[in-house]
Amino acid sequence: MTNILPPRLSWDHIRDEAEKFRQEYVRPPDKIPVPIIEIAEIDLNIRINPQPGLRHRSDVEAFLESDLRTLCIDQDLYEDPRQEKRLRFTFAHEIGHLILHRIEISQIQFAGIEEWVDFRIKMKEEDNRWFESQAYEFAGRLLVPRNQLIDKIKEKSDGIQKYRDIADDEEALKDAISKLICDDFFVSAAVIYRRINAEKIWDELSM
Amino acid sequence: MASFGEYARNLRLERRITLREFCRTTGLDPSNWSKTERGLHPAPRTKEVLNSVAEALGLGNDSEEYLTLKELAAVSHIPSELVDSNLVNRLPIFFRTIRGEKPTTRELREIVKILRES
Numbered sequence: 001m002t003n004i005l006p007p008r009l010s011w012d013h014i015r016d017e018a019e020k021f022r023q024e025y026v027r028p029p030d031k032i033p034v035p036i037i038e039i040a041e042i043d044l045n046i047r048i049n050p051q052p053g054l055r056h057r058s059d060v061e062a063f064l065e066s067d068l069r070t071l072c073i074d075q076d077l078y079e080d081p082r083q084e085k086r087l088r089f090t091f092a093h094e095i096g097h098l099i100l101h102r103i104e105i106s107q108i109q110f111a112g113i114e115e116w117v118d119f120r121i122k123m124k125e126e127d128n129r130w131f132e133s134q135a136y137e138f139a140g141r142l143l144v145p146r147n148q149l150i151d152k153i154k155e156k157s158d159g160i161q162k163y164r165d166i167a168d169d170e171e172a173l174k175d176a177i178s179k180l181i182c183d184d185f186f187v188s189a190a191v192i193y194r195r196i197n198a199e200k201i202w203d204e205l206s207m
Numbered sequence: 208m209a210s211f212g213e214y215a216r217n218l219r220l221e222r223r224i225t226l227r228e229f230c231r232t233t234g235l236d237p238s239n240w241s242k243t244e245r246g247l248h249p250a251p252r253t254k255e256v257l258n259s260v261a262e263a264l265g266l267g268n269d270s271e272e273y274l275t276l277k278e279l280a281a282v283s284h285i286p287s288e289l290v291d292s293n294l295v296n297r298l299p300i301f302f303r304t305i306r307g308e309k310p311t312t313r314e315l316r317e318i319v320k321i322l323r324e325s
Contacts, residue, residue: 004300041225047245048226050237051321058314058321059306063299065322070245070297072325075238078227090303097301105300116298117315128309131301 003119004104006130011198014134017099018141033186034143036091040071044095050075064094066105085188089139096138101131137198144185144195152181153196153205174202211250211279212243218264218272219244232263242325250283297322 022029025039040046047070054074055061062073071094077083097105110116153160156177163173178192185192196202209217219229226244230237235256242248251257257277266273299318302310310318 037227038223038225042220042223045220047241048237049241049245049325050226051325052238054321055305058310058317059304060302060310060314060318061305062303063301063318065297066300067293067296072299072322078237093303101301108300110295110298112295113298113319116295117312117319120310120315121312123309125309128301135301 004108004127006127006134007100007104009100009134011137014100014137015141015146018138018145021095021099021142022145030145030148032143032145032148032184033088034092036088036095036143040091040095044098045069046071046098048073048078050078052076062090062094064097064105066108068098068102068105085182085186085191089143089187089191092139092142093135095142096135097131100134100138104131140191140195140198143187144192146199146201148185149181149192149195149199150201150205152184153177153201156180170202209279210246211276211283212246212248214279215250215260215264215276216244218266218276222264224263229263233259235260238325247325250280252280294319294322 022034025043026034041048046064049065049070049072051072052075054072055076060074061077062071064071071091073087073090077087077090108119110119159180160173160177163176167173174196175189175193178189178196182189182192219226224232226237226241229235230240233240233256239248243250251260257280261268261273261276264272266276302318304310
């Protein structure tokens with residue numbers, strides 16, 4: 001079989017999968033930041049295969065080998081402490097593929113390298129986007145759980161009110177809050193910003 | 208009996224030490240050590256490297272684990288058939304790219320080369 005279609009997964013389903021994962025592997029389950037690198041390698045027993053020049057040579061920074069046991073990752077990204085937040089999200093994203101797309105990945109088999117190249121080139125952009133956005137959503141929900149996100153925003157409620165007293169720019173405020181709390185989750189501010197929007201919690205928080 | 212790489216990896220995971228942490232402590236290259244653990248690169252031959260591996264794993268000089276590690280290093284070799292046999296089964300389906308687009312044919316061929324080298 002050399003064609004796969006993205007599964008129809010609801011965001012609720014992805015949230016449940018992320019929650020199940022946290023219950024099973026994160027101790028305690030509400031701990032942040034989620035120690036995703038340790039979990040991947042030690043609890044999931046994924047072999048890490050750091051590759052020098054992967055990004056430079058192929059524009060790819062990581063992929064799960066289709067045996068589902070090995071994570072190939074750009075060595076610079078893996079070793080550089082300045083890229084730790086991106087590295088953590090990359091791990092969570094690839095685990096997202098493992099959890100959500102295991103069946104699809106396992107079903108596909110290639111007779112040789114040319115068949116694989118042909119498969120990837122012919123893969124529809126839209127299908128690829130679905131697979132990627134599902135893994136992305138899983139990673140976000142795993143590393144930035146909704147309840148902890150709300151708690152961290154509430155902790156900044158005084159600052160939020162002071163800002164609102166002097167300015168009226170909710171997007172800039174969201175951006176500023178994302179920068180303030182991203183270290184608590186050890187992800188980039190951009191991830192927090194997208195999580196705030198994805199969870200639609202901004203308007204709910206009447207601060 | 209486990210290979211050197213398998214045995215060393217199990218000792219490391221039992222102690223919940225990630226590859227990155229282990230390589231930072233020992234000064235070993237994570238790409239090469241990953242290959243050693245996967246049996247694609249020879250075990251270290253020098254006493255100094257074996258000692259630093261043992262130290263990072265918290266193995267005493269006279270411990271059974273360290274003696275086993277040394278014995279396995281001494282008999283380790285790399286079966287040549289391992290080098291290319293499983294390549295097709297490792298080809299990835301999805302990629303995390305920098306520009307967020309599908310890799311080109313040229314980039315896909317680079318990935319094959321990289322996997323072959325790894």
